[in-house]
Amino acid sequence: MHECVIKRIEIEFPWGCAALVGFKLFHGTHQIQPINPEAWIVSGGGLLMYDEPYWLRERPYILEAHCYNLDDTYDHTLQLRIVVGTPEEVFAPIHTVSLLDRINDMWRRVIYRKR
16 A cells, blocks of 8 residues: 545444444554544544545554443444545645636626626
């Protein structure tokens, strides 16, 4: 595997887990999500999405999920989806319109509207 960038992380919590299930994602010793190292991602159920790019530059390109379940009655299973792309895809230059172009466009619309 070559260098890649995590584009999106999706964690699906089962409905009914009552925020008794927690999740963290690591690359080596670096915690990727949540950003606060003392926090855990918890939910009562549903899909959580994080669209913050994370560049996997260092080998090994292995991610590790840490999870817990405090529910003493039911087992709960999280679903984890990770979307990756090449650095060129994720960090490609975005075509931006300059402020001057926007002002010119605005004036054209104002002038032509009055005619």
